[in-house]
Amino acid sequence: MPLEATAIAPGVAGEIVVALDGPSAVDDRAAELELQLNRRFPKHRATLLVTRRRAGEVALATPGVEPSPPLASELSAQVTTGGGIPGQSSALGALLREGVRRRAAAVALVAAAPHDASADWLGLLLAPVLEDGFEYVCPTYLRHRSDAPLNTGVIYPLTRALYGQRLRQPLGGEVALSLPLATLLLDDPDWRRDPLHAGSDAWLVAKALAGRRRICQAWLGAWPGAGRADEGVTETLTRALGLVFREMERHASRWQRVEGSLPVPSFGSGGWLGGEAPRVNLERLLDKFRLGARELAPVWSLVLPPATLLALRQASAARTEAFRFQDDAWARIVYDFAVAYYAKTMERRQLLASFTPLYLGWIASAVQETQGLDEVAFEARLEALCAAFERQKRYLISRWRWPDGFNP
Amino acid sequence: MWEETQRIFLESLARVLQGAARQLPGALAMLFLLLIAVGAALVLRAAVRRVCERLEVDRRLREWGFAGPPAEGQLVPSLLIARLVTWTVLAVGFLAGLTAFETASTSALASRLLDFVPHMVVAVVIVLVGLAGSRAVERSVLIGAVNMGLHSARLLGLGARWLVVVLAFSIALEQLGVGGRVVPVSLGIVFGGIVLALALAVGLGAKDVVARSLERRFPAAPNPLDEDEDEGEEGKLHHL
Numbered sequence: 001m002p003l004e005a006t007a008i009a010p011g012v013a014g015e016i017v018v019a020l021d022g023p024s025a026v027d028d029r030a031a032e033l034e035l036q037l038n039r040r041f042p043k044h045r046a047t048l049l050v051t052r053r054r055a056g057e058v059a060l061a062t063p064g065v066e067p068s069p070p071l072a073s074e075l076s077a078q079v080t081t082g083g084g085i086p087g088q089s090s091a092l093g094a095l096l097r098e099g100v101r102r103r104a105a106a107v108a109l110v111a112a113a114p115h116d117a118s119a120d121w122l123g124l125l126l127a128p129v130l131e132d133g134f135e136y137v138c139p140t141y142l143r144h145r146s147d148a149p150l151n152t153g154v155i156y157p158l159t160r161a162l163y164g165q166r167l168r169q170p171l172g173g174e175v176a177l178s179l180p181l182a183t184l185l186l187d188d189p190d191w192r193r194d195p196l197h198a199g200s201d202a203w204l205v206a207k208a209l210a211g212r213r214r215i216c217q218a219w220l221g222a223w224p225g226a227g228r229a230d231e232g233v234t235e236t237l238t239r240a241l242g243l244v245f246r247e248m249e250r251h252a253s254r255w256q257r258v259e260g261s262l263p264v265p266s267f268g269s270g271g272w273l274g275g276e277a278p279r280v281n282l283e284r285l286l287d288k289f290r291l292g293a294r295e296l297a298p299v300w301s302l303v304l305p306p307a308t309l310l311a312l313r314q315a316s317a318a319r320t321e322a323f324r325f326q327d328d329a330w331a332r333i334v335y336d337f338a339v340a341y342y343a344k345t346m347e348r349r350q351l352l353a354s355f356t357p358l359y360l361g362w363i364a365s366a367v368q369e370t371q372g373l374d375e376v377a378f379e380a381r382l383e384a385l386c387a388a389f390e391r392q393k394r395y396l397i398s399r400w401r402w403p404d405g406f407n408p
Numbered sequence: 409m410w411e412e413t414q415r416i417f418l419e420s421l422a423r424v425l426q427g428a429a430r431q432l433p434g435a436l437a438m439l440f441l442l443l444i445a446v447g448a449a450l451v452l453r454a455a456v457r458r459v460c461e462r463l464e465v466d467r468r469l470r471e472w473g474f475a476g477p478p479a480e481g482q483l484v485p486s487l488l489i490a491r492l493v494t495w496t497v498l499a500v501g502f503l504a505g506l507t508a509f510e511t512a513s514t515s516a517l518a519s520r521l522l523d524f525v526p527h528m529v530v531a532v533v534i535v536l537v538g539l540a541g542s543r544a545v546e547r548s549v550l551i552g553a554v555n556m557g558l559h560s561a562r563l564l565g566l567g568a569r570w571l572v573v574v575l576a577f578s579i580a581l582e583q584l585g586v587g588g589r590v591v592p593v594s595l596g597i598v599f600g601g602i603v604l605a606l607a608l609a610v611g612l613g614a615k616d617v618v619a620r621s622l623e624r625r626f627p628a629a630p631n632p633l634d635e636d637e638d639e640g641e642e643g644k645l646h647h648l
Contacts, residue, residue, distance in 0.1 A: 150647040171648060226646055234555045236647045278645035288557060295554050295561040299547060344471040347544070353551045 014105025014179070016044045016126060019060055019095040021051045022112020029112055030063035033122060040123040041130060044105060049098065050112075051091045058094045090199025092175075096186040099179065106130050108176040116142070116221025124218040124268045125176045134265070135181040136208040136215040139172035141223035142273040145370070145378050146280065149363045150240060152382065154334055157389035161331075161396075162248065163209035164258040166386075167217055168270070171201040171240060174220075181213055190250075202243035210251040219268030237359060238352040245341040245352075252342075256397050261390060272375055285364040286323060290316045292357020299354050303340040308333060315361070325365040327388035333358055334389075335396040343403035431509065438505030445501020449494045456493050460486035474540035485540075492532070500525055531580035538576020542569040556621060567602075574598065 016037060020026045030048040037046035049060040092109060099107030106129040108122075115121045128134040145152075151169055159170040177185070185207060190198040197203050208215050231239070248255065293316035301309060311329055318324075337355050341348055370378055460466070469475040469485045483491075503525070506518035550565030558564060578595045581587050 147646055148648055149645070155648070226648075233647055240648055280645055288554075291557065291559060291561070292554050295550065299551065344467065346470070346547070347472050350547055350551055353555060356555050 014044060015102050016041060016046045016106050016108070016130070017049065017095065017099045017102055017104040018046065018108045018110060018122075018126075019049050019051055019091060019098070020063075020110055020112050021091045026050045026112040027063040029114075033110075036122055037126075040120065041126065044130065047102070047104075049095075051094065058091050060094045060098050092199040092204060093186075093191065096177075096182050099177070099182045100186050104179060104182075106176055106178060107182050108174070110174045111224055113224040115224045119219075119221030119268065121220035124220055125174065128216050128218060128265075128267055129176050129178045132216075133178075133214065134216045135178040135213045136204075137176040137267075138167050138170065138205065138208075138215065138217045138264075139174040140167075140169045140217045140219050140266075140268075140270065141172070142219065142221055142271060143223045144275060144277055145272040145375070146277045146367060147223075147273075149366065150236065150359070153330070153362050153366060153385070154359070155240065155244060157331070157386040158244065158334060158338075159205070159209070160261045160386055161389040161393050162251075162255040162258065163206070164261045165209055165215065166261050166263045167205065167209070167215070169217075170205045171243075173201060175204060176218075181208070184211075194250075197243060197246050200243050202240075202247045206247035206251055210254040216265040216267060219266065219270045221268075222273060233360070234353050234356045237356055238349060241337075241352050241355065242341075242348065245338050248338055249342050252400065256400070259390075259393070261386070272378070277371075280363065280367050282320060282364050282367060285360045285367075286320055289357050289361030289364065292354075292361075296354055296357060299346070299350075300358075302345050303351065303354075304333065304336050308336065312358075321368070323361075323365055324369065325362050327385050328392055330362055330385070331389045331392040332395055335392060335399065338396065339399045339403050342400065345403075434509040437508035441505040441508060442501055445498050445504070448501070449497040452497055453490045453494045456490045457486060460489060465489070469540065472544050474543055492536075496525075496529060527583055527585070531583040534580045534583060535576050538572055538579075542572035542576070545569060545572050571602065 018033065018037065020030050020033065022029075027050060030050055034046050034048040037044075037048070048063060050063050052059050052061050095107050095109050098104075106126050108126055110122070110125070125137055125139060128137045148169070151171065155170055156168060160166050185204070188198065188207070190203065207213075293312050297309065297313075300312070304312070308329060311326075315323060315325065337351065340346065340351055345351065370381055373381060465486045466475065466484050475485045500522070503518045503522045507522070546565040546569035549568040550561050553561035553564045575595070578591050581591050
């Protein structure tokens with residue numbers, strides 16, 4: 001059964017605090033969004049703030065105004081968190097502080113990049129909190145089905161299998177939260193204990209999923225684009241997988257008790273974006289995979305069991321058109337890397353970087369397998385992949401509990 | 409005749425006994441020092457093993473790539489460190505025992521060897537750190553090279569590893585005072601040769617790889633990893 005939204009004081013005409021996060025020149029956009037919010041939620045006073053980064057700290061400021069440095073004593077008196085300033089270096093931390101200080105009915109972090117004008121994206125993001133009593137709204141975007149393969153092939157199936165909730169794009173970047181959840185998050189000890197990871201997308205979504213909060217996803221139209229500077233595939237993998245694996249470690253006692261998965265309530269129109277597929281050079285991807293299979297075998301042998309290594313060797317010898325990654329094998333590979341990350345089998349950055357050729361091989365396999373499929377068939381194919389991740393979760397749990405059980 | 413022989417025999421026996429008696433305190437002192445060294449070695453061995461266990465040295469060294477996975481019949485790093493400490497203490501105890509003898513030559517030799525011990529320990533530590541670090545460097549270079557698409561990745565990793573090993577041994581030899589100026593000069597020649605070889609290799613054979621790498625670092629040009637190079641943002645694959 002999907003989680004039903006229960007009323008947590010919906011309709012209370014509190015303030016809406018929206019933080020606009022972007023590299024620069026967001027002030028004009030803030031005024032435009034404020035107008036949009038006032039029109040969409042006339043009962044609520046909307047406050048648009050922009051993020052300002054200075055010396056590794058993030059502060060929220062009124063558009064066009066430089067923020068005055070906050071006093072730590074003032075902040076700790078306003079919020080219930082003890083010791084330090086939570087989320088000092090995170091935009092989410094700054095938003096939570098501001099939202100809790102103002103006792104806002106809803107807080108939202110949105111990207112400064114222009115969004116899909118055809119969708120009421122801001123309304124879709126905030127309405128579930130303000131009108132339907134949800135505590136956490138995860139943004140979901142329309143993208144071409146071949147785009148974001150890291151999400152399709154790893155993040156979505158993995159998060160779904162772990163926490164049992166089918167959030168299509170768990171690392172969306174934007175978010176809307178209710179006041180109770182914002183207060184709870186601000187009080188979280190991770191801000192002090194693990195400031196490197198607290199406030200990240202993966203941290204937030206894992207907290208919401210593992211804490212069994214009332215969550216939903218909102219389809220906000222076409223993807224507004226990457227918020228950060230263009231990174232290479234290895235950097236993206238290292239960053240995103242590192243965050244997700246770190247949260248797996250943190251919530252291990254929770255996800256080991258979850259079996260299967262359920263859909264989450266969705267708002268807006270979902271689906272896939274049509275048009276031209278992103279360019280993928282299959283031969284080059286396979287070259288990278290084959291090179292990895294040849295040269296990185298000693299490294300992979302520390303992480304993967306012999307049967308998987310054999311399967312990879314056989315796959316690397318296959319002709320391009322016959323090249324395939326089996327879903328169950330792929331799920332086990334992802335799980336083996338998660339276990340190696342947790343067990344610190346090798347230096348973590350090296351471990352995640354060594355995953356790159358495998359991931360590129362999986363993209364090549366997925367592109368070949370799905371290029372002729374229509375939307376329905378593609379959706380069924382994705383469902384089969386996610387089912388494989390859920391099926392192999394027993395393998396993950398067994399390896400997680402006895403990481404040395406497989407002795408390379 | 410018989411009396412003369414008896415006298416000489418007794419005199420020589422007395423001399424031997426006197427000599428032995430003169431050395432007896434030294435021998436006893438040496439034995440005592442050896443016993444202390446054995447005791448200290450055993451205590452230190454247990455302490456080192458306990459500290460290594462508490463600090464999870466084996467796991468950490470494995471994680472950092474300094475040591476491989478545990479294999480049948482192979483020494484784990486913590487045991488190796490404990491053994492090294494044990495034998496060092498025993499060796500120092502033995503040399504200290506030698507100085508207890510009154511013989512000038514033995515004493516002088518032992519003193520010189522004792523003076524040499526700190527250099528020896530530093531050299532051994534440098535070699536161990538170098539050997540351990542070389543594995544981490546090798547793995548890092550190997551993975552980086554594979555992700556850059558360099559086909560001789562393993563060779564590059566191996567080269568980087570040996571470079572670190574050679575560097576560690578050179579520093580250790582210099583610490584021991586072996587080879588004098590020959591070691592730094594040889595090292596300079598080897599490094600110069602490697603840099604020249606790399607420069608030639610990059611200039612002649614790998615200019616495309618370098619160009620691709622630079623393009624990736626400066627995102628003015630599209631990422632060539634898995635997209636065509638002559639098109640813009642439209643249709644570009646984003647991984648996340």
